[in-house]
Amino acid sequence: MSxxxxxxxxxxxxxxxxxxxYNDLTYKTYTNGPLYTNIFDDGQFVLQNGMLVMIETPNxxxxxxxxxxxxxxxxxxxxxxxxxxxxxxxxxxxGRLLPMGADGTSYPGNSYCxxxxxxxxxxxxxxxxxxxxxxxFRTLP
Numbered sequence: 001m002s003x004x005x006x007x008x009x010x011x012x013x014x015x016x017x018x019x020x021x022y023n024d025l026t027y028k029t030y031t032n033g034p035l036y037t038n039i040f041d042d043g044q045f046v047l048q049n050g051m052l053v054m055i056e057t058p059n060x061x062x063x064x065x066x067x068x069x070x071x072x073x074x075x076x077x078x079x080x081x082x083x084x085x086x087x088x089x090x091x092x093x094x095g096r097l098l099p100m101g102a103d104g105t106s107y108p109g110n111s112y113c114x115x116x117x118x119x120x121x122x123x124x125x126x127x128x129x130x131x132x133x134x135x136x137f138r139t140l141p
Contacts, residue, residue, distance in 0.1 A: 007046045007075055009037055021034060028076065030083040030123030031141055039059060039121060040069055050074030058106075065106060066091040082123020084140060085114060089127055101125030115141045 010024040027035045043055035052071040052117040061064065071080065079085060086102040101109030105125070111117065112125035130136045 007050075008044050008052060009071075009075065019059065026080050027086065028081045029117075029120065030081065030126060031115060031117065032081065033118060033122065035123075036120035039067065039124070040089070044053050046074065050076065064093050067100070067106075068097070078136065082121075083126030083130065086123070087127040087130060088124050099127035099131050101128030 005024075005091065009027065024033065024037045029035050032112065038052040039056050042057050042118060045053050047053065050073065052074050054069040054071075057065065057070070067088055067090055069086060070133040071086045073085050075086075080087075084098040089097050090100050090105045091097050092104055096104075098105050100107055101113055101124075105123040105128075107121070109128050112119060112122055113129050114122060126136075
């Protein structure tokens with residue numbers, strides 16, 4: 001069963017064409033570029049309040065990483081951007097759930113929550129900055 005595209009992120013198809021990894025064009029990077037949506041496609045559900053929760057198990061054959069991304073106000077409400085209303089957390093091997101960008105997570109904040117980055121996943125590491133920098137939301141790009 002396919003998810004409702006009005007509530008959930010469209011799933012990426014597993015083909016080799018780059019465009020198939022950016023299926024849901026309503027979502028953007030921290031710097032408003034096209035977002036690589038293949039990192040959200042292993043599972044998702046919507047809470048009663050509209051919050052969208054997406055699960056990714058990257059490299060599930062070789063590691064035990066689990067990424068949990070949350071669109072805090074749901075797909076129907078914007079801006080649908082990493083670092084604004086979309087944040088990622090990582091369940092690390094020792095069982096802790098850490099905000100992406102924290103020490104011990106897969107993506108460092110300096111490279112993946114940057115006003116200067118053109119990465120297709122720029123913003124994936126903004127959760128740690130948003131939680132720990134009191135000025136974070138006042139200084140968004």
